[in-house]
Amino acid sequence: MKYMLLINSAGTEEAEQACEASAEDWMAYDKAVREAGIYVDAHSLADLTTATTVRVNAGGERVVTDGPFAETREVLGGYYVIDVPDLDVALDWAARCPGATGGGSVVVRPIAEFEV
Amino acid sequence: MTGASAEDVAAVFREERGRLLAALVRRFGDLDLAEEVTSEAVEAALVRWPADGVPPKPGAWLMTTARRRAVDRLRRDKAYAARLALLQVEADRAAPAAGGGELPDERLQLFFTCAHPALNADDRVALTLRCLAGLATPQVARAFLVPEATMAKRIVRAKKKIREARVPFRAPDPEELPARLPGVLQVIYSIFTEGYAASAGPDLQRPGLAEEAIRLARILRRLLPAEREVAGLLGLMLLIHARRDARTGPDGTPILLDEQDRSRWDRTMIEEGLRLVPVALTGGPPGPYGVQAAIAALHDEAADVATTDWPQIVALYDVLLALAPSPIVELNRAVAVALRDGPEAGLALLDALAGEPRLRGYAPYPAARGDLLRRLGRLPGAAAAYREALAWAGTEPERAHLRRRLADLTCPFTVPAPGAGENTLDQKPADLI
Numbered sequence: 374m375k376y377m378l379l380i381n382s383a384g385t386e387e388a389e390q391a392c393e394a395s396a397e398d399w400m401a402y403d404k405a406v407r408e409a410g411i412y413v414d415a416h417s418l419a420d421l422t423t424a425t426t427v428r429v430n431a432g433g434e435r436v437v438t439d440g441p442f443a444e445t446r447e448v449l450g451g452y453y454v455i456d457v458p459d460l461d462v463a464l465d466w467a468a469r470c471p472g473a474t475g476g477g478s479v480v481v482r483p484i485a486e487f488e489v
Numbered sequence: 490m491t492g493a494s495a496e497d498v499a500a501v502f503r504e505e506r507g508r509l510l511a512a513l514v515r516r517f518g519d520l521d522l523a524e525e526v527t528s529e530a531v532e533a534a535l536v537r538w539p540a541d542g543v544p545p546k547p548g549a550w551l552m553t554t555a556r557r558r559a560v561d562r563l564r565r566d567k568a569y570a571a572r573l574a575l576l577q578v579e580a581d582r583a584a585p586a587a588g589g590g591e592l593p594d595e596r597l598q599l600f601f602t603c604a605h606p607a608l609n610a611d612d613r614v615a616l617t618l619r620c621l622a623g624l625a626t627p628q629v630a631r632a633f634l635v636p637e638a639t640m641a642k643r644i645v646r647a648k649k650k651i652r653e654a655r656v657p658f659r660a661p662d663p664e665e666l667p668a669r670l671p672g673v674l675q676v677i678y679s680i681f682t683e684g685y686a687a688s689a690g691p692d693l694q695r696p697g698l699a700e701e702a703i704r705l706a707r708i709l710r711r712l713l714p715a716e717r718e719v720a721g722l723l724g725l726m727l728l729i730h731a732r733r734d735a736r737t738g739p740d741g742t743p744i745l746l747d748e749q750d751r752s753r754w755d756r757t758m759i760e761e762g763l764r765l766v767p768v769a770l771t772g773g774p775p776g777p778y779g780v781q782a783a784i785a786a787l788h789d790e791a792a793d794v795a796t797t798d799w800p801q802i803v804a805l806y807d808v809l810l811a812l813a814p815s816p817i818v819e820l821n822r823a824v825a826v827a828l829r830d831g832p833e834a835g836l837a838l839l840d841a842l843a844g845e846p847r848l849r850g851y852a853p854y855p856a857a858r859g860d861l862l863r864r865l866g867r868l869p870g871a872a873a874a875y876r877e878a879l880a881w882a883g884t885e886p887e888r889a890h891l892r893r894r895l896a897d898l899t900c901p902f903t904v905p906a907p908g909a910g911e912n913t914l915d916q917k918p919a920d921l922i
Contacts, residue, residue, distance in 0.1 A: 374656050458655075458657075459653050459655045459656070459657035460605075460607055460654050460656045461657050461659070463658075464607070472752065481654075483653055483654045483655065485653075
């Protein structure tokens with residue numbers, strides 16, 4: 374069963390700087406995920422200030438805006454997709470993720486499976 | 490064997506339903522399917538047993554019937570059938586068939602699934618009542634005073650999450666148990682609390698729920714005999730529930746601890762609770778349920794409020810505060826201090842809690858202040874406190890009680906003599922965390 378771990382960092386810059394896990398922590402975590410044979414995919418996202426939002430309105434017109442900006446307390450900073458037997462195992466991996474500490478959080482979402 | 494009455498069948502069913510469901514969930518890995526065939530097996534029993542008699546091994550009979558129905562259903566449903574093949578292999582590898590035809594007890598896994606932290610807290614309670622206490626959805630809805638459709642939606646939502654997020658049916662490993670067990674105990678205790686001190690509605694007590702909670706704790710105690718907090722929780726509930734008949738007057742209004750007719754307390758239940766307290770408190774550091782059971786035991790052993798061991802109760806509240814800090818525990822401790830050292834000392838502690846957000850809207854807080862102010866002769870302050878409590882009280886009997894307190898204040902002849910008519914908060918079960 375595949376789960377996406379959505380890694381949210383604490384919204385404010387101060388909190389981010391104060392609590393951010395070290396690069397070594399992330400490398401160790403990434404290595405552990407790969408060695409456990411559960412790795413499917415993972416990416417870290419560039420800073421939110423580089424984000425652009427696209428909407429297509431009812432008239433078919435494309436509306437492009439800068440942002441979004443960090444209005445919420447947490448900002449999506451990256452994700453992992455892992456393949457594990459059940460939710461308990463997924464939650465264990467989420468808890469080990471450096472992004473879950475220091476005011477950040479990891480949201481665990483099952484990947485929908487469609488029967489063919 | 491001769492025919493059995495519908496009541497006999499229902500009683501057997503209630504005992505066996507949880508076990509049956511747990512075993513079927515384990516075998517088929519699907520709560521919906523397990524529930525469906527459990528119900529079908531029971532319907533079959535309700536038809537057959539009154540005519541043929543209850544079979545010698547009712548559990549095995551129900552299991553065989555349910556399993557046959559499940560296999561029939563899987564034959565009709567290809568998606569399920571593919572899963573069955575896989576699950577059957579896994580299940581057989583995991584648990585070799587038990588000899589003797591009786592079901593292995595797999596309810597522990599079901600307890601942990603129903604109380605899984607990934608589920609919404611209300612849903613955990615609903616699922617536990619349904620899957621382990623064997624209540625039907627309308628009964629669970631009635632118990633929590635919500636419309637049946639709301640409760641049905643809640644249960645469907647929880648089962649969908651279990652299925653689609655794949656919440657496993659497993660009991661935690663020994664090293665995970667300390668982190669996971671409190672969640673299961675919390676579910677049982679919140680069922681009890683709702684039954685003991687209903688948060689809303691016409692009645693103060695709904696004893697059916699309290700008894701369900703006690704029944705669930707007994708099952709859990711058999712499944713986890715070495716866990717001292719399970720013993721503590723069962724002891725706590727027994728020691729509080731023993732006072733049920735004395736807690737309300739004929740008109741349904743609450744009677745506080747100092748005015749209860751203690752001869753109406755259930756001695757047998759108290760004895761059983763008292764035997765569990767040392768089990769809960771020895772062999773390791775105390776847990777919050779064990780300490781609360783010890784406090785309840787001191788109340789239950791005392792002949793009246795005057796001879797209650799208040800210094801010991803205050804000391805136990807100190808232990809409880811260290812284990813599980815909470816403004817509600819602080820409130821209970823302040824009332825105990827008032828009885829140990831006098832109303833002035835208790836009031837100072839209560840006033841120090843004034844800014845607590847968790848006591849905002851919690852009627853026992855201003856009610857306790859009102860009682861202490863009244864004992865100090867500060868009647869306008871007492872009246873204001875009772876009025877605040879009146880606005881926050883959730884049940885009609887509580888409101889009636891507070892209105893009477895308020896009326897007593899304005900009648901000069903009923904001002905209590907010093908030391909008489911002491912008012913004690915009945916030890917109200919409160920969520921710890």
